[in-house]
Amino acid sequence: MNRTLLLGAAAALALGGWTAAAQAADPIKIGVDTPLSGTYTPIGQQVRWGLELAAKEINAAGGIAGRQVELVFEDSEANPSVAVQKAEKLYQVDNVDFLTGTVNSGATLAVGQVADRNKKLLATSVSFADSITGAKCSPNVFRVNAKAGQQSAALAVWLKQQKADAKVFYLGPDYEMGRSTVAAFKEAAEGVGAKTAGEVFAPLDTKDYTQYFGQIRQARPDVIYTSVAGNDTVRLFTQMQDFGLLDNVQVVGASGTVTSQNIKAIGSAANGYVTGVGYSPLIDTPANKTFVKAFNAAYKTDPDLYGADSYGLLFAYKKAVEAAGSTDTDAVRKALEGLSWDTPQGKKTIRAGDHQAVTDMYVVQVKDGKFVVADSIEGDKAIGPDACTRF
Amino acid sequence: MPERPARSFPGRPVADRLSLSMRASHLLVVLLVVAGLALAALGSALGDTFYLRLATEALIYAGLALSVDILLGYTGLLSLGQALYFGIGAYVSALTLMAVPSFWLALLAASGATLVAALIGGVIANRVRGVYFALITFGLAQVVAKVVYNTRELGASDGMIGVPVVEVPLGPFHVSTGSAPGFLLVALALLVLLYAVSAYLLDTPFGRVLIALKANERRVAFLGYSTWRARMAAYVLAALVAGLSGALYPMLRGFVSPELLYFQVSGNAVITVVVGGVGTLVGPIYGAILLTVLKSVIGSWTEHQLIVIGVLFMASVLFLPQGLIGLLRPRLARWLGRAEPPPAKAAEAEARP
Known part of the structure; x- marks a missing residue:
């Protein structure tokens, strides 16, 4: 009788010890709700690579706490309806406390609302609509990449350094996003003293941009700003080159205008083009060199800003969870607010007021078909005011 | 009392094949209701919300598929833009809920807006037939989707978030749209209602005119029916079914985005109808449930879920001309028909001494 009791107690102890150990060793699950098919697959691929590389390094070093x-x-x-459904699955069935990977801004906003309603956290490392950490900010949503406002602010600061009162001509794609990027940069440029020479909006998929060239020539701009993307950029740039419009004019644009995907097709017409970004694989710091080398070794390609920002995000989460001592939403939120951590592109700080990461911005220029870092702008200069009023 | 025409079975109307098939459909809807109730009970017992809400979404898309079936299966009109009315219902419902958080008002506003839109769209689309009708419906939806995509007041490309969770007053009961089992039942009730109204209308002489339209539109005119009016009525009815289903979407997910108006949604609805069973009303409902669940489950382990859906679609077209429900419904109809002898035999039996 005594013996059985003892055995039972021993078993209970062992069992208790075992479950406690299992709990400590339970993996921390992080949900990644990202486009793996459809238009934005290349972005989702970078997000995936960045996160997987970071997870591998964190796990090799002993994990998070x-x-x-x-x-x-x-x-x-890349469809908000699908993203929302998957987010619910990740939060409720897979029981993740932290979600990332949303790409298009509509999906980030909608999934952010799911995070709110489930009392869990979301951080985006891709979406750049200002509203995510502005008018539509949420206590449960964070952004670790540079928003559109930071990109245009960095570019405007650079523009001022180059030529104080430049005459800028704006050429955007004729849809809401195109118009809002042009409006945002115009505001930033006029804020640093640039003059507006004119603006025109061309439909998406315009085959012939030469119809706008007379208008541009007549305005005699020093600078042409454009926010067209993809193959539209290829046509616009090569046609401008053919018509001699690139001579004596500085072309600047949104970060998605010239990318590694279309730069080869644009060819020499891209030379001299300048944009403001939150990351470039060419940033000359030891941390970035190590990261680019590891990324290349694993995936045989350079990381882009999505890969780098996603990679950096996991280290912010690690630092926050370790500071909070748990993965509990309120504790991690508190730890993330004001958090400073090291990323390949330098130190980032999450502003507590709107959950936007303050990050150093880079001005990159195309030289001989390749991007080079032309300048860097301190994070504080490009961040802009806190427009979030919800928390 | 006027003399009534003699019936083969006094006091008991003889069911033709169409009515028998419809009765089989009704039986399958009853089965769906039972399954829905069981799922809601099981889900709330297990404390699940994800699967219940996924099922609710499936029922919402089932309403859209039902709407496509009214056009494709009965009137013979292929609409490639039914997401237009689904999206209008969703947007108007979202806008109403954000202004006044009232469930019934949102449904009312959504159906009102859909009605107006369907009258306009119908006048345009019903001028043509066949492939041109398909193209016009496709074009209409694309145009409206682009307009919404570019209208900042409607949230533009980002859509609108912040649709509140509301209470659904159902007589003495109250159900919150945020309660997973509760809202599943609300969606189920609305779908069954939409099904019942559609099935009833399609069983009236009006419905028979629609079926005649599908068979041979020219002859219908010679029989003295206005084909335009019948087509228009079918179009508006289908649009209302889509709009009311769409009105539930923002209540479930709390947001609307222009993607709801895209061809992907319209195209999916057509695939759903073909996989489920064209012209059966109940087939598209089961098809929507199957496809929504399949997409979610397959999508979790491979990003190539569209290939699976595509193969399923092709297999349905090649091997199941009546869709998945065609495997079941004829048997069910035969079984129902055995309870009463078919009209030909009945007449024969009566003719014998």
Whole structure:
């Protein structure tokens, strides 16, 4: 009788010890709700690579607070309706406390609302609509990449350094995003003293941009700003080159205008083009060199800003969870607010007022078909005022 | 009392094949209701919300598929833009809920807006037939989607978030749209209502005119029916079904985005109808449930879920001309028909001494 009791007690103890150990060793699951199919697959791929590389490094170094990191991927198809459904699955079925990977701003906003209603956290490392950490900010949503406002502010600061009262001509794609990027840069440029020479909006997929060239020539701009993207950029730039419009004019643009995907097709017409970005693989710091080398070794390609920002995000989460001592939403939120941490592109700080990361901005220029870092702008100069009033 | 025409079975109307098939459909809807109730009970017992809400979404898309079936399966009109009315219903419902958080007002506003839009769209689309009708409906939806995509007041490309969770007053009961099992039942009730109204209308002489339209539109005119009026009525009815289903979407997910108006949604609805069973009303409902669940489950382990859906679609077209429900419904109809002898035999039996 005594013996059985003893045995039972021993078993209970062992069992108790075992479950406690299991709990400590339970992996921390992080949901990744990103487009793995559809238009934004290349972006989702970078997000995935960045996160997987960071998870591998964190796990090799002992995990987050001694727990391994496990990434749970879901395909958002870049469609908010799908992203929301997958986010609910990740939060409720997979029980993740932290979600990332949303790409298009509509999906980030909608999934942010799901995070709110589930009392969990979301951080985006891609979406750049200002509203996410502005008018539509949420206590449960963070952004670690540079928003559109930071990109245009950095570019405007650079423009002022180059030529104080430049005459700028704006050429945007004729849809809401195109118009809002042009409006945002115009505001930033006029804020630093640039003059507006004129503006024109061309429909998406315009085949022939020469119809606008007379208007541009007549305005005699020093600078042409454009926010067209993809193959539109290829046509616009090559046609401008053919018509001699690139001579004596500085072309600047949004970060998505000239990318590694279309730079080869644009060819020499891209030379001299300047944009403001939050990351470039060419940033000359030891941390970035190590990161680019590891990324290349693993995936045989350079990281872009999405890969780098996603990579950096996991280290912010690690630092916050370790400071908070748990993955509890309120504790981690508090730890993330005001958090400073090291990323490949330098130190980032999450502003507590709107959950936007303050990050050094870079001005990159195309030289001989390749991007080079032309200048860097301190994070504080490009961040702009806190427009979030919800918390 | 006027003399009534003699019936083969006094006091008991003889069901033709169409009515028998419809009765089989009704039976399958009853089965759906039972399954829905069981799922809601099971889900709330297990404390699940994700699967209940996924099922609710499936029922919402089932309403859209039902609307496509009214056009494709009965009137023979292929609409490639039914997401237009689904989206209008969703947007108007979202806008109403954000201004006045009232469930019934949102449904009312959504159906009102859909009605107006359907009258305009119908006048345009019903001028043509066949492939041109398909193209015009496609074009209309694309135009409106682009307008919404570029209208800042409607949230433009980002859509609108912040649609509140509201209470649904149902007589003595109250159900919150945020309660997963509760809202599943609300969606189920609305879908069954939409099904019942559609099935009833399609069983009236009006419905028979629609079926005749599908068979041969020219002859219908010679029989003295206005084909335009019938087509228009079918179009508006289908649009209302889509609009009311769409009105539930922002209540479930709390947001609307222009993607709801895209061809992807319209195209999916057509695929759903073909996979489920064209012209069966209940087939598209089961098809929507199958496809929504399949997409979610397959989508979790491979990003190539569209290939699976595509293969399923092709297999349905090639091997199941009546869709998945075609495997079941004829048997069910035969079983129902055995309860009463078919009209030909009945007449024969009566003719014998």
